[in-house]
Amino acid sequence: MRILVIPDLHGRANWQQPVTDFLTAAVPTDRVIFLGDYLDSFTVADQPMLDNFIDVLLLREREPERVILLLGNHCFPYLFYPTFQCSGFRPQLAPALHNLFKTHRPLFQVAWQGGPYLFTHAGVSEMWLEVNRLAIRFLIGNHARPDNLADTLNQLLTSEQGRHLLWQVSGYNGGRDRVDGPLWVRPVHLSRGLLPGLIQVVGHTPQPHIYSDINEATQTGFIVADCHDRSPDEFLTLQLPQ
Template sequence: MKHIVIGDLHGRDSWKQINFSKYDGAVFLGDYVDSFKRSDQMIPNNLRAIIALKKLYPQKIILLLGNHDVQYLHYPKYHCPGFRLSMQPALSALFQDNRHLFQIAYQRRNFLFTHAGITNRWFYNFRRSFAYSLLYRTGDTIADTLNRFETQTENSTIYSYSRYRTGHDSDGGPLWADYLETFHDSLNGYHQFVGHNPQDQPKQLCRKGKSITYLDVLHKQAYFHEIHC
């Protein structure tokens, strides 16, 4: 299946140039909101348009959550830089009213999409957690379990962030993992596609049996990544 992957938008509407009829799937990597350049009107209007696209193509369009989105969805938790108090009521309502349209992860075979990426260290500790033992179902993919966490528990494990992002957790989770974490310890056996860590151009790191592709480039160029998975 042919997919197109859209990096962190932060209010940008460059995604509108994509002809979605050419693809079997489209994955938005999250961070739809928070911008130092776009107005309080432009950002929610762009998010409404993305939500409308999802409703038009509910099976084709995948909307992942980013750390900037979660701070509004779960306000007042998980604060991060760029937060706009003036927009909080409108954005929180948008995310909460449409929560069922968003997810933490998307997966096809060993192709795994999250906002920031998954490391071996974080995933090892995640699997050892009590909440994981309660929510995991036999046959789950990694994405299945992460998405169940988002909808069925307030457990903060998936929102953890480490000292690399001024946090206090031992490891960054799939919404907050820093480039230095995923660069050195990306999850074995998977090909990951992530945003979150700004790059001047798309960057792929390949190691034996795994890879990670960084796609937070829209602040530099209107690039959308095509893959067959």
């Protein structure tokens, strides 16, 4: 299985040709995974940003088996308007975006997992799991384990309490929580609490180029794919074991 990873768009349309080329050559098991944050650009105007988001939704509807849309921290303020707040929020677009997210909510998820790879917007730290282990078990009835983390995170999305766990923001990112959740954690903290046996693929934190820190022997580490502020033509492609 091949995976094409599309990092945070923030209104950018540079994904369209690479995705078209990839899907044209792809087999049914191949996937395109968007890491979230389709909106809240600081440079793209309202209408082009809105049109680009609609193009993403149309792609997902055309390719329901091969395109996966993940949620980022810049998605929650529109999907669950007005509960969450984030920088770059466009109040003038909020009603239209809330309606789009609400209408197409089944198209989105928090995480996707394949083999040793876990795809989320920002990552899952060992500290976040430890702090919230009992709360997660109470909400979904199961322990969170490396082999079921995607299912766990997606189940948390279905309840108000679960969404607040996903959204947790520490003082490092301007919040008041003890730890950062899967929508907010940064590589500096993710690297201090790696989950054994998982290679996490994330966006959220811009890099000059795709950044990889993996122990191949233990299949543990992470890849930060969010480099399009400075390297807009650089896309991550992975070959996952069948």
